[in-house]
Amino acid sequence: xxxxxxxxxxxxxxxxxxxxxxxxxxxxxxxxxxxxxxxxxxxxxxxxxxxxxxxxxxxxxxxxxxxxxxxxxxxxxxxxxxxxxxxxxxxxxxxxxxxxxxxxxxxxxxxx
Amino acid sequence: xxxxxxxxxxxxxxxxxxxxxxxxxxxxxxxxxxxxxxxxxxxxxxxxxxxxxxxxxxxxxxxxxxxxxxxxxxxxxxxxxxxxxxxxxxxxxxxxxxxxxxxxxxxxxx
Numbered sequence: 001x002x003x004x005x006x007x008x009x010x011x012x013x014x015x016x017x018x019x020x021x022x023x024x025x026x027x028x029x030x031x032x033x034x035x036x037x038x039x040x041x042x043x044x045x046x047x048x049x050x051x052x053x054x055x056x057x058x059x060x061x062x063x064x065x066x067x068x069x070x071x072x073x074x075x076x077x078x079x080x081x082x083x084x085x086x087x088x089x090x091x092x093x094x095x096x097x098x099x100x101x102x103x104x105x106x107x108x109x110x111x112x
Numbered sequence: 113x114x115x116x117x118x119x120x121x122x123x124x125x126x127x128x129x130x131x132x133x134x135x136x137x138x139x140x141x142x143x144x145x146x147x148x149x150x151x152x153x154x155x156x157x158x159x160x161x162x163x164x165x166x167x168x169x170x171x172x173x174x175x176x177x178x179x180x181x182x183x184x185x186x187x188x189x190x191x192x193x194x195x196x197x198x199x200x201x202x203x204x205x206x207x208x209x210x211x212x213x214x215x216x217x218x219x220x221x222x
Contacts, residue, residue, distance in 0.1 A: 033209060042200070042212055043200065045211065056208065100145060100157035101202075105154050
């Protein structure tokens with residue numbers, strides 16, 4: 001089985017721009033979660049989608065949004081980028097509640 | 113909201129020494145999961161503990177879940193350079209998403 005695929009791997013954007021990150025989960029996994037990883041804050045939960053519905057949302061501003069498509073692929077969007085948004089964005093899929101997360105390689109976003 | 117604290121933040125050990133990282137939750141957990149992230153990599157699932165007082169072993173790694181299901185530990189016996197990385201615990205309470213601790217970064221000096 002193919003793993004979780006995230007594109008692109010690297011992104012450099014300028015403050016004020018917006019960005020869209022993509023995630024393809026493992027086949028058969030209907031749950032997709034997004035995490036932001038920074039050196040000081042560890043892994044912070046952004047949101048989780050299951051069958052195209054957002055089930056949980058972390059404590060992030062409204063500039064961070066996401067969606068899930070009928071094929072379980074997910075995208076997250078960050079608008080009006082700030083320098084502090086520079087981070088590794090990780091997508092993870094799982095089969096259901098309480099099952100392990102399978103992470104992708106992440107998208108490293110740098111905001112200048 | 114649910115918080116998961118993990119200590120220590122960093123640990124430097126000589127190869128062959130033991131290593132332990134501790135995880136504490138502010139609330140009772142339904143289960144706890146452990147992940148390892150190698151430098152430059154992504155977190156990889158190691159194990160899940162579900163039962164109160166549960167102990168599981170994977171070769172040199174021993175995982176424990178506290179009786180109150182609010183704390184957990186990972187112990188590595190006789191560390192090797194391949195153990196280098198950051199170890200995260202992640203707790204699940206009810207229908208909340210996984211909440212990760214900030215991780216313990218392990219360095220092993222050969």
